[in-house]
Each structure stands twice: as C-alpha cells, then as structure tokens.
C-alpha cells in the first residue's frame with residue numbers, strides 16, 4: 001500500500017478461483033494454530049501490545065481488530081467471503097436483512113433525497129422506506145416491478161437511490177437489472193438490488209450494473225433457518241467512507257456467532273441452490289399439470305411472463321421458490337381451498353421463512369402480506385387462493401405426494 005498503512009493479511013488463492021472454491025476458502029488466513037475450519041472469535045474487544053499501537057489502530061492508521069461493534073475476525077471472514085461471491089470489492093455485515101437496508105439508506109442518503117423502489121419488494125422494505133425513512137425527510141416513490149418506463153418517469157433531480165428485488169416474493173416477478181442500472185446512472189443515482197431469492201450462486205447483480213447488493217443472510221446464505229443476519233455488498237471505498245461510520249456509531253452489528261453460522265453455510269450454497277432449484281422446477285411442472293391448480297408462478301417455466309429475462313439474469317435457473325393459485329370461486333372459497341391444501345401436508349413446514357433446507361409452505365394473503373388491505377393485495381396480484389412453497393432438500397416424490405393429498409381432494413370436490 002502506497003499509504004504505508006499496515007493491512008490485515010489475505011488468503012492466497014488463484015486469481016481465477018471459481019465461486020464454489022471461494023465459498024469454501026475466502027476469508028482470513030488461519031490463526032497461528034492452523035485450524036482448517038474457521039475459528040469463532042467470541043470476544044467483544046481486542047488487546048493491544050502497547051498504548052501507541054492502540055492509538056494507531058483507533059486512528060485507522062493500522063488495520064486491526066479493536067472492538068466487535070465494528071471489527072471482528074469471524075465477521076470479517078464472512079464479509080470477505082460474501083464479497084468474493086457477489087464480485088464486489090467490499091461488504092459490511094449487519095444484524096439482519098432489514099438492518100442492511102437501513103444501513104444502506106442511512107449511509108448514502110440525507111433528508112431531501114428521493115428513492116425509487118419497486119412496489120413488489122419485501123413488505124418490511126416498503127414499510128421501512130415509507131413509514132420510517134419518510135419521517136426523516138427521505139421520500140420514496142413506488143413503481144411497477146416490470147415496467148421500466150415507470151422507473152424512468154419517477155426519476156427526479158434529487159433521486160439518489162433505485163431499489164429493486166428480483167425475483168419478488170411471492171409472485172416471482174423479475175425486473176430488468178441492466179435497464180434499471182442505466183436509468184440510475186444516467187440520473188446520478190445508485191442501484192441497489194436485494195439478492196435474497198437467488199443468492200450469488202445463481203445471480204450476481206453487479207454483472208448487470210448494480211452498485212449495491214442487499215442480503216438477508218437469514219435465507220439461503222445460512223440455508224438452514226438458524227440465524228437472522230444481513231449484509232450490504234458494494235464498492236469497498238463507498239462502504240468504508242459512507243456505511244462504516246454509521247455502523248460504528250449506530251451498531252447494527254452482526255454477532256460473531258451468527259456470522260460464523262452464515263460463513264459455514266456459504267460453503268454449501270452452490271450445491272444447495274442447484275439441488276433446491278432442480279426440485280422447484282420439477283414441482284412447478286407437476287403443479288402446472290394438476291387440475292386443482294389455476295396458475296403457477298415460477299420463473300423457470302416457459303409460461304412465466306419474464307421467463308427469458310429470468311434465465312439470462314439467473315444463470316438459467318428459476319431459483320427455489322414456487323407459488324401457485326388453487327382453483328375456487330370467490331375469496332372465501334379460495335382461502336378455504338388454500339388452507340385445506342396447506343393443512344393436508346405432513347412434510348412441509350407451515351412457516352413463512354424461506355431459504356431453508358426444510359421445504360416451507362405459507363399462505364401469503366393471511367401471513368406475510370396480511371398487513372395489506374384486500375385492495376392492496378388485489379393490486380399486487382396476491383389472491384386468497386395463493387400458496388407459496390420455498391422448496392428445500394426434501395425428496396421430490398415426498399413433496400409431490402404432500403401437495404397431491406390436498407390438491408386431489410380439491411379436484412374430486414370440484
């Protein structure tokens with residue numbers, strides 16, 4: 001380094017190491033004990049050899065660990081590994097996916113700035129932007145997930161951030177990341193993409209021009225439904241200059257234990273995403289042929305309105321979340337039919353989490369999207385007959401049999 005600043009060591013890996021290899025090995029070199037599995041550093045602070053060294057470290061003249069609100073070796077290993085997978089130079093871990101979005105907004109924006117956001121993003125993201133950031137003078141406009149012209153029309157001179165998520169929950173709508181990046185950059189704004197549903201194993205938004213990537217580590221990065229975690233990936237200089245000072249002052253910190261869980265979870269990310277996506281495609285094809293199913297929403301199906309775009313952005317994969325509408329007439333009958341299919345399962349976990357190796361099943365209209373009014377749900381296309389399945393590693397025959405139980409009964413009643 002030309003600055004003469006003393007930096008932390010790096011793992012030595014070939015420059016062309018592939019994602020699967022980086023997911024196992026990027027991080028920090030092992031400690032003096034040579035452990036092969038990464039150590040868990042559960043410590044709140046770090047000891048310095050003398051007062052002058054401590055002063056240099058706190059003045060940022062020497063990169064070192066000082067206090068785990070903002071520097072910890074296990075958390076740094078997770079950050080370096082995730083940055084390597086996303087193809088960004090920097091990453092900062094946070095306590096949850098939601099605090100990753102909060103940190104991004106607090107780091108990049110100020111009162112008077114404007115955000116353009118898809119109306120189909122995660123519900124808490126809309127609440128955070130509209131209700132919380134709105135109180136601090138940051139205004140947001142919500143536009144169609146798929147209509148690029150609406151994003152363009154919403155741009156203002158004070159627009160600093162475009163926020164997207166693809167595919168969305170639960171209808172798996174796809175946005176054109178490259179088109180949104182062009183609109184953002186032409187207007188002097190940044191594009192952030194929430195990459196929860198695909199993870200970097202399937203989709204790397206920076207390749208399409210995104211500036212920042214949001215992760216809920218709670219989902220596929222952990223992959224086994226154990227912890228709440230989050231991260232922002234992006235250019236190291238911007239993260240250091242704009243996000244790190246907020247993290248240092250505000251403490252939206254990821255605990256080293258949770259970072260270690262996510263770090264180890266990432267080691268199997270690529271094989272899990274592949275196996276879960278394969279099962280999801282098989283399940284989606286089977287559902288599409290079932291007489292008690294009115295419609296299937298899955299980007300891997302040719303019937304999906306943005307199938308070609310999804311295949312281009314997601315490395316040819318539809319990812320692992322499948323939603324479908326059951327048959328029925330009227331909201332009450334649709335809800336009763338959906339509940340009967342969910343309640344007939346013996347394998348799927350009835351829970352709203354996703355990204356778990358255990359397949360989960362949920363009824364969006366009364367759970368994740370229950371806080372919306374019926375009119376808002378209709379506008380978003382979320383009917384009472386909609387069921388979401390986040391496909392895990394259960395055997396595909398068991399999953400089909402699990403859903404057939406309720407669906408066959410519906411078909412026989414119809």
Ligand SMILES: *Cc1c(COP(=O)(O)O)cnc(C)c1O
Nearest residue numbers: 096097098122194196216218229
């Ligand atoms: C779950 C989720 C979040 C929020 O993450 P938490 O870790 O629960 O805070 C954000 N975006 C998407 C797409 C999610 O699925």
